[in-house]
Amino acid sequence: MSAIRVRNEQLILAAASEEFAAKGFDATQTLDIALRAGLPKANLYYYFQSKENxxxxxxxxxxxxxxxxxxxLRESDDPMVGLQAYIAARIRIAREHPHIAKxxxxxxLLGGRQLPEECRDxxxxxxxxxxECLRSWIERGLLAPVDPEHLMLFIWSATRTYTNLGWQMGCITGRAEPQDEDYQTAAETITRMVLEGVVVAPRVGEIRGVLFAT
Known part of the structure; x- marks a missing residue:
């Protein structure tokens, strides 16, 4: 693949991410994507064939x-380490890929109606x-007996806050866009809530000394 093709595809994908994030799929026009990318509209169809693709x-x-x-999450057999790393990683994704995340x-939120089958699988x-990792930790007594499916759903929803509730977060923080310290605070707060809620009682005290880093 030529360097020019790689560059153009990256420009189009970045522009498309911003347009889709701002307007949604239906309202986004391919011409707007091309203008944002600084390329002819024909290039978009040459590389990707359609807006759907x-x-x-x-x-x-x-x-x-x-x-x-x-x-x-599964790299460590210690749930305290694994959960902390997982939460930090998901927050980091929201910080590094804000448009695609949105x-x-x-x-x-629309039911994944256009999510490619490959993505679904x-x-x-x-x-x-x-x-299954969470369930194994629970069965071995490493986590409190909570429902693993709902624990995972809670982590997903909590770490997606800056994506789904950007306007509301701005009302609270007074900033139009979250800063690095906001993401850091989010990781720390969510991690503490999760660990203190699911780590078995004798280990709760250990959480107080955890150093958070994203």
Whole structure:
């Protein structure tokens, strides 16, 4: 693949992410994407054939970071370490990929109607592995006896706050866009809430000394 093609595809994907994030799929015009990318509209169709294909490519581009974040949950056999790393990784994704995160989250809120089958299969399999990891920790007495599916749903929803509730967060913080310290605080707060809610009683005191880092 030529360097020019790679550059143009990256420009189009970045522009598409911003347009889809701002307007949603239906209201986004391919001409607006091309103008934002600084390329002829014909290039968009040459590289991606259709708006639907481009949208699917944007969604697929967010799956890999999600899978990487998910993998860190299972890298340690200590749930305190694994959960902290998982939460930090998901917050980091929202910080590093704000536009794609918003597009992806918006698609899920609509029921994933245009989510490519490839995305569905990968995310479903990864979700099952994560839930089984939580269930194993619970059965071994490493976590309090909570429902693993709802624990995972809580983590997903809490770490997606800046994507889904950007306007509301701005009302609270007084900032139009979240800053690095906001993401840091979010990671610390969510981690503390999760660990103090699910770590078995003798270990709760250990949480007080945890150093958080995203």
């Amino acid at each position: 481009l949208y699917a490519k944007v969604l697929l581009g967010f799956v890999e970071p999600l899978l990487e974040a998910s993998a860190v 597009v992806f989250s918006g698609e899920l 990968l995310l479903y399999a990864e979700a099952q592995r994560n839930v």
